[in-house]
Structure formats: structure tokens, C-alpha cells
Amino acid sequence: MPHDHHDHDHGHGHGHAHHSHEGMSPSGHPYRADQDAPLTDAQALEIAVRELLVEKGIVTEAQIAEAIARMDARSPAMGAKVVARAWTDPAYKARLLADGSAAARELGADIDALKLVVVENDAATHNVIVCTLCSCYPRTLLGLPPDWYKQRAYRSRVVIEPRRVLSEFGLDLPDEVAVRVHDSTADMRYLVLPARPQGTEGWSEERLAALVDRDSMIGVAVPRLPAGDEAAAAG
Amino acid sequence: MTERSWHDMGGLPAGEMDFSQHDFALWEKRVDALMTLATSRGMFTVDGLRRVLEDMGPEAFETLTYYERWIESVTRNLVEAGAFTPAELAEKLAQVKARGATYGEASLGASDG
Numbered sequence: 570m571p572h573d574h575h576d577h578d579h580g581h582g583h584g585h586a587h588h589s590h591e592g593m594s595p596s597g598h599p600y601r602a603d604q605d606a607p608l609t610d611a612q613a614l615e616i617a618v619r620e621l622l623v624e625k626g627i628v629t630e631a632q633i634a635e636a637i638a639r640m641d642a643r644s645p646a647m648g649a650k651v652v653a654r655a656w657t658d659p660a661y662k663a664r665l666l667a668d669g670s671a672a673a674r675e676l677g678a679d680i681d682a683l684k685l686v687v688v689e690n691d692a693a694t695h696n697v698i699v700c701t702l703c704s705c706y707p708r709t710l711l712g713l714p715p716d717w718y719k720q721r722a723y724r725s726r727v728v729i730e731p732r733r734v735l736s737e738f739g740l741d742l743p744d745e746v747a748v749r750v751h752d753s754t755a756d757m758r759y760l761v762l763p764a765r766p767q768g769t770e771g772w773s774e775e776r777l778a779a780l781v782d783r784d785s786m787i788g789v790a791v792p793r794l795p796a797g798d799e800a801a802a803a804g
Numbered sequence: 805m806t807e808r809s810w811h812d813m814g815g816l817p818a819g820e821m822d823f824s825q826h827d828f829a830l831w832e833k834r835v836d837a838l839m840t841l842a843t844s845r846g847m848f849t850v851d852g853l854r855r856v857l858e859d860m861g862p863e864a865f866e867t868l869t870y871y872e873r874w875i876e877s878v879t880r881n882l883v884e885a886g887a888f889t890p891a892e893l894a895e896k897l898a899q900v901k902a903r904g905a906t907y908g909e910a911s912l913g914a915s916d917g
Contacts, residue, residue, distance in 0.1 A: 615875050703811065725817065
């Protein structure tokens, strides 16, 4: 399998020059305890089940490694590519809003059988997504969900007090903007199409995609111009 | 008369957002991969996964981590699908735990990339 940093103890200086914080992963988060901590029941169960499935010929270790590599390769970049295309190609945007799954597949996203519904933010409406029942999330477009997306606070509260929850994310919406909260299911996932920031006229898709982060496609943030560009746009 | 299940938590009071974030450990990614591969082989579906998770109740939600709950559910679904028997699982678990005290030691050679 590809080099996996979780396989090693977390000493530093293994050439991971991009590690910015001591004890943190390349994405800046602490690792979960893994190899060096006492074996937990859940870990033992994972090993046992995996080995049984391999022995029975149901899966191979290589297929497991490939599945992990595919999952690791997924990131919000795929979703950002879809958003940037929709911002620059009105015909694509129309297809995306009509049939999100088909339009995402056009750009090479692996959507499987699930129905993807894309909801568009504009001056009058802000959309935000949740899965109140569990953790359904457009992971083929955004990667695995953040921890907060799966926790009680978000799942319980965003459907009754979305403005207050968004404000905890640092997003304060004007009263005249309506907030729509979309509750996902196992078979139907949502993606927010954020509004294209002003001051980005003539930008390339690639440059636009760099403005679109995970949170803006969940709807708990909106894309913003970097400070320098904002000044340029204003001037 | 119906009562809402514990997992149907939309709209209920809850605390402040907690923004702490962890990267997933290898064993957690493997649980996710086992789920993906088992369902792609038609052994069970996401509905089966959720049925067991929901039956585990609110205590499990509060005390176990996400993939700790998942591996329990994946295991139960695989037993129901006939992938292996409870006796085979018990025997394998005993072997795994006898190998060593850490995940690395209990994993045979397959844990290294």
C-alpha cells in the first residue's frame, strides 16, 4: 500500500518536512492513538474480521489497501472543481442543479448509486446540509466528514437554530437571507453550490476552485477572497 | 404510540459546537474499507449497518467512538450474512489478542505498508 504515516510511530524528522506542528499530522490535526497504545477491543475485532474475510476469499489485503487509498485520495478538491465549473459554465450549472449525480460524474467524480442534490446559494437564500439521523455526507466529493458533522451538537441544533449554529462557525447571515437546512439520507446526499464571490470576474476555474473549501460546500461558511484580492476588487 | 428513537436527534437541545478534529488511524480506515468492500460484494447494505448502530442505543453513541461502533455493526452484519460464524470469530479474536499488547503487534505483518 502507499506510504501511510499512521503505520509508523510518530517521531519526527522522517523527511516529513511539511509537518508544521509537533505531534500533528500534515493536515494539522493530532493523530488518533494507534500502533503504540494498548490494543482495544475494537482494534482486535477489526484485525479478526479482516483476517477472516481474507481467509474466506471474500476480500484481499490488497483490495483493502486500495479502498483506503481511494478514500485518502478523496478531498474537497473534487467538490471545488464541480463548483468552479458551475460558476464559469452556465450550461454545466443547469445540468448540475437538474441532476447532480450525472453532472458530478461528467467531471470524473465517483458518485456510486447515490442521488446527489445540489442546492444553490444566492443573495436571498443560504443552504446548509446535515444528516440528523447519522452521518450521511457527500464523501466522494468532499472526503470523509469532519468530526463535528457526526456529533450531537450539530445534528440536533442546526435544524432548529441554524443561524446560531452558523454563528458559532463565524458565519453571521443578514436577517433578510433565508436559511434552508437540508437533511441527508443514506441514499440522497446534498452539496451546497456557494455564491461566486464578487471581484472574481475573469478568473480561471483553477483559481476559483482554490476559493472553495469544504465548509462552504457544507454551507457553514462562504467563499471569501483573500485579503489582498479583496482590496484589489474594491479598488 | 411511538416514541422517537435516540438517534433521531434533529431538533433536540444540545450543547455548543466542538470543533476538535482527529485524523483517522489505520485501523479506523480499515473498518471503513471493510464496510465499503463488504457492501460492494452485496453482503449487506448501509441499512444493515445503521440498523445495528441504532439498536446499540444512546450509551454506545456517548461512550464509543465512531469506528468502534462501526466495527461492531460490520461484524454483526457479516455474521448474519454467513461470512463467518460466531465460533470462528471467537477463535480468531483469541489468536489476535494472544499475539501482543498493541495494535502493531497483534496485526501480523499486514499492518506495515
